[in-house]
Amino acid sequence: MHKKVKVSKGLDIKLKGKPAEQLGQAPRSKMYAVRPVEFYGINPRLMVKPGDHVDVGDPIFYHKYNDRIKFTSPVSGTIEDIVRGERRKILKILIKPDTEDQYKKFEVKDPKKASREEILDVLLESGLFPVIKQRPYDVIAKPEDEPKAIFISAYDSAPLGVNYDFILSDKLKDFQTGIEALKKLTSGKIYLIVDNNSASKLENTEGVEVIKAEGPHPAGNPSIHIEKFEPIAKGDRIWVVNPVHVAQIGNLFNTGTYNPQKIIALAGSMVKTPQYFLITPGADLSDFLKEYLKEGEARIISGNVLTGANITDDPYLNFYDNEVTAIPLGKKSRFLGWMPFLAENRKSFYRFNILPINKELDLDANLYGEERAFVMTDEFDSVMPMDIYPVHLLKAALLGDVEKMEALGILEVAPEDFALVDYISSSKLDAQYIIRKGLDIMQVEMES
């Protein structure tokens, strides 16, 4: 039996450059990088030095405050360099790849027979544990915690979102094994969110509660479904895992190796032929992108256009992302750009269009205005499907008011839930950033 969730508030922004369901082979990159900044809230302690040789799955660094959480190499090769920034902060660990990958072998048991501790140990050793994010705070989970439930969203409702059915089409067995491993980590349920409007093969997975979500983005975001089925109370932990990582966990238990390779989408209006590619996270994408991008200044994003990271100047595929998006940069001023009803082709809370909006939009990374104080109050509500007052929560977060933030529900949200607020805000507010900072304050306050 499945549950149905209908989301009414939100916004679907249909963009040009939807990936065709075709798989291309990306060339092996000349360089790979592991970047600690991608793992939010992690303080890295290095376990390698330049010149060391690593295989896939060999540890690179661990978390200073929890040395069980290790981060491993996605590729086999030689540590080329450790790039540091201000105050010797580690920016990236560069790995020069061998011609072929060697995989480190892990001792694994059938997850059905393994104990919770045994499963955790393998996940921690292989570097797959960090794929588990926890709510509240939207950070990497702690192995000591036992989550109330685990949520897996196989419905990417964001603009140019990927099709998990395509990505995982030949990994259904791994996915099933992954679910079995995760089942050992919680005494609660595992929820799988799928798109109600397309029949997903993942629905047939055993041991999960299927939630069929319908409606505009953010219908696929886990927070909405967590609020509905497993609302977070004080002290509760909910874990969130991406389905691609679930399959990687399954693969680990099926084969005894950590294989970080995954199918990602190359999407966006700046891509010549948007499609899917088999690629390894951490890969230097510059050569690859040169071949596939159109002429012109582009904003290259690891992830989607709403929540992804800007990798234009440093194009490595981020650990967590299943897509690379390229859109026009749009660094140009516009004469009297604030005039309403000019040929504006953009989905909005407001209606400044006279002509109907095109089916597929070609949006760029221009800010379209300047930052201002909060003025228009109704726009945020129109894209917030949760029982949350976005204006009040954002104000509390800006003030760093811990009690108020908690009362207004910050523990139930992740920055991604405010991505549409970023988009829609006429005051050009960076809502995701404000929520991220608010969550950081909460975490410090509540956990110490």
Place this chain on the structure above:
Amino acid sequence: MKVIEKFFKKYEHLFLEGGKLEKYHPAYQAMYTFMFTPDETTQRGAHIRDAVDLKRVMFTVVLALIPATLFGMWNVGYQYFNQAGVDFTNWEAFVYGFWKVLPLIIVSYVVGLGIEFYFAILRGHEVNEGYLVTGLLIPLIMPVTIPLWILAISVAFAVVIGKEVFGGTGMNIVNPALTARAFAFFAYPTFMSGNEVWIPKPENADAYSGETILGALNQGKELAYTWWDMFVGTIPGSIGETSVIMILIGAVLLLYTRVASWRIMLSGVLGAALMALLFNMWGANELMRFPWWQHLLVGGLAFGIVFMATDPVTAAQTRVGKWIYGFMIGVFAILIRVFNPAYPEGVMLAILLMNVVAPTIDFYVVQSNIKRRMKRFNKQTA
């Protein structure tokens, strides 16, 4: 366009850090961004953004005010020539009114924007677009005969005390335009009320009667106007408030673009209608007996609900709050009209009152959300 942009870029260095006119950067920025939406790209958060900004929102409200403004100019002339008892064309009426109203608009913008720029430079932050709307609203809710110096003082009071002391647009508690109106009303009552302020007095006019409908009703007089006059707006009153048709055109634009909240407008009309209906049933005096639907047509009610109550900064910010806020404005507007002989028009006071109450309404709405959340938490742990 390229030429204009080059001109701006040529002098930009003077206003940047280390430039001679560094202090005045907000003023430069305001001018430049008025001409050109800058080439700035997203730095953090979502990479794509809606093309809406506050300039566009505010300009849409200005657009929505234009029908009422143009009609108001014509009506000033129309009322004047009618009183003078001379023949005139519509064009003559408009031209007469135009030259009466234009100085008010200019004074309002010059004084208001001057203060806004001064504060922006003082604080080193951008000039906010809010005054684009306020600057036009203020003259439209004044009687046309208001001396320019009173207008200037009222504008200054509204911008400084009504807005800047709270931190500028987005932080103010009460609507700045209504603050200006209220200031003028209480500080200079002789210029703001009575029978002779609504129409410029023609020299040697025999029977001069320029009182508003509400003023007449208040004194229990017979009405000289039909409901159609009230609807079209050929009646004495503040410059922009008389024509319900023109206000409705503005309302349609605001509602179509979604710049103003339909919840506030609808609940405001409902509140006023309900209250007027109740008074109709009571019917103790002329104002009470005045048909409920005509209550919606006269005075500043329509203008207030469409353009003032919907100011998003001073209104309630939650959706439930907006219903309550709008409804209470309607109720209080009629209540004050009927019960307070000193102020035959109650909309201004009703909105100002609800501006002050709005944060409290929001507080309780948000509090119920918090309680709901706490209840859920407790249920689980129990």
